[in-house]
Amino acid sequence: METLCRILLIEDDAAVAEAIRLALRGIADVETFADPGTLPVPLTLGLYDAALLDMNFRPDQRDGNAGLDAIDRLRAVDPTLAIVMLTVFGGVAIAVEALKRGASDFLLKPWRNDRLVEAIRAAVALTARQRAGAAMSLDSRCASSTAGSCVQPASITCGSVSSCRFSAALIAGCAWPKRLTHHELVASM
Template sequence: MDSPQILLVEDDQAIAQAIGLALRGVAEVEHLTGPEALPDPGSFDEYAAILLDMNFRPEQRDGRAGLGAIDQLRIADPTLAIVVLTVFGGVTIAVEALKRGACDFLLKPWRNDRLVAAVGAAIELTARQRAGAAMSLEMIERHAIERAIERADGNISRAAAALGITRPTLYRRIEKHGL
């Protein structure tokens, strides 16, 4: 089985090399030096996760370029998990990145075991999100019914009301899905 491919967007070549070495055997790393080099929106499906630096020039410290890249990436592929990289003290930027859709952050310098764990979790998250996005309408309906019944503690009347359908309709759909 091929290793998953992740996209690393990092301007510092030494950091990119260190990440590549740390992830050897875990994932294949494609490296870009900045968000301006991001591929066309339709081509993100080949990546299992993205590692994204938040600043791309020595004089930048506000994370604006990274936050803009997160916005761009969320529009291009909302199922793709993003792990941001920021320097110690950049926790405020990391929190904003999480609010905009990143799934995790690592502070530089990082521990390799933490990097591997974060990338592994991001790869799994992308796979789950993509599987969810590909669910058929039947699967979505079944899942919605199961959740509504669970939230209503088995009360069919409350579950039907939560779903916006009548009790007889809910009973028919329960039978249809074998619930």
């Protein structure tokens, strides 16, 4: 049985959130929040494999600024997390700004389910590649630093196999149990 990826969905419309959950059934475990302000603080590194984010969170909002601010907040907590933007009020300027701030894809409502699934799978793969790269970067920094100078987080909660491996590498700090090639690391995710 394939492990479900873990998706963070920030969407204020309950019907839209349920439609997304149904479209991703069997592919992803979707955790939904109606507003970025309701996210747990602190948001745990590595908990999600990708994020799907609405641009506006109140009926009177149409400028996308709340979604852009949410991108900034998510990227500050986990710069490796791929973010897919979703909005009914899409335009070139807002899409470009979302991509500049770190979104990896941009979908318009209403969406086609096959396109949504494709975007989520691509985002999960991107997150895994970025986390593998971050882990390899941490490994090379630790290998060149003096013993004990690497920051080792006390605990990290993870939501999937790939993020658990990434978290285990971070917790291990400089003492990785086995040196993996990039190919082995990506293949193991």
